[in-house]
Amino acid sequence: GDSVTQMEGPVTLSEEAFLTINCTYTATGYPSLFWYVQYPGEGLQLLLKATKADDKGSNKGFEATYRKETTSFHLEKGSVQVSDSAVYFCALSDQSRGTSYGKLTFGQGTILTVHP
Amino acid sequence: GAGVSQSPRYKVAKRGQDVALRCDPISGHVSLFWYQQALGQGPEFLTYFQNEAQLDKSGLPSDRFFAERPEGSVSTLKIQRTQQEDSAVYLCASGDLGARQFFGPGTRLTVL
Numbered sequence: 310g311d312s313v314t315q316m317e318g319p320v321t322l323s324e325e326a327f328l329t330i331n332c333t334y335t336a337t338g339y340p341s342l343f344w345y346v347q348y349p350g351e352g353l354q355l356l357l358k359a360t361k362a363d364d365k366g367s368n369k370g371f372e373a374t375y376r377k378e379t380t381s382f383h384l385e386k387g388s389v390q391v392s393d394s395a396v397y398f399c400a401l402s403d404q405s406r407g408t409s410y411g412k413l414t415f416g417q418g419t420i421l422t423v424h425p
Numbered sequence: 426g427a428g429v430s431q432s433p434r435y436k437v438a439k440r441g442q443d444v445a446l447r448c449d450p451i452s453g454h455v456s457l458f459w460y461q462q463a464l465g466q467g468p469e470f471l472t473y474f475q476n477e478a479q480l481d482k483s484g485l486p487s488d489r490f491f492a493e494r495p496e497g498s499v500s501t502l503k504i505q506r507t508q509q510e511d512s513a514v515y516l517c518a519s520g521d522l523g524a525r526q527f528f529g530p531g532t533r534l535t536v537l
Contacts, residue, residue: 313467352429353468353516353528398467410456410475411526415467 332399450519
């Protein structure tokens, strides 16, 4: 079945540091890939997405590129802020099969803490 | 506009009790998902509705779990004879067909 593996956390950075959170996936079809973020006390929010190979999703300074050859979708940000402290989830949705309604398969999440 | 709401936000149950968790999706959204998120883990799919039809319940962990959406809007997830392993955050998400899912804040269930 489909699966998503994220780098283990937690990740602790100083403000303005470079961020990478690794994500790899396994899927039998042609999935769409997502990064969701969960800020303290809030619900899951879509951060960015990519729907086909070589697509780059971007939002709020975060970027991730859909790499089919390495089955990866690593999240990057050039300069993190304290307000980026949250839990980040990589996810996929395989709509190329019969069940085309967008069920999400999530990774285990990575806790990011940014210090001033 | 209003987002997805869930109630109660917190529920404590004694082992063996039945619980009912409510989800109010965004008005007009056809798709509705339930996910279970154990502590320190990512959400895991439980079940999916398209309007009032439950099209996929493959993620429900046992026959103690039951979900319904009788009029195609509000949904209820019911857990009978709760067990300690049912302790988790239960997330509801709604969306248009094949499109972005909007998540509610979740219900944190603790079974003592």
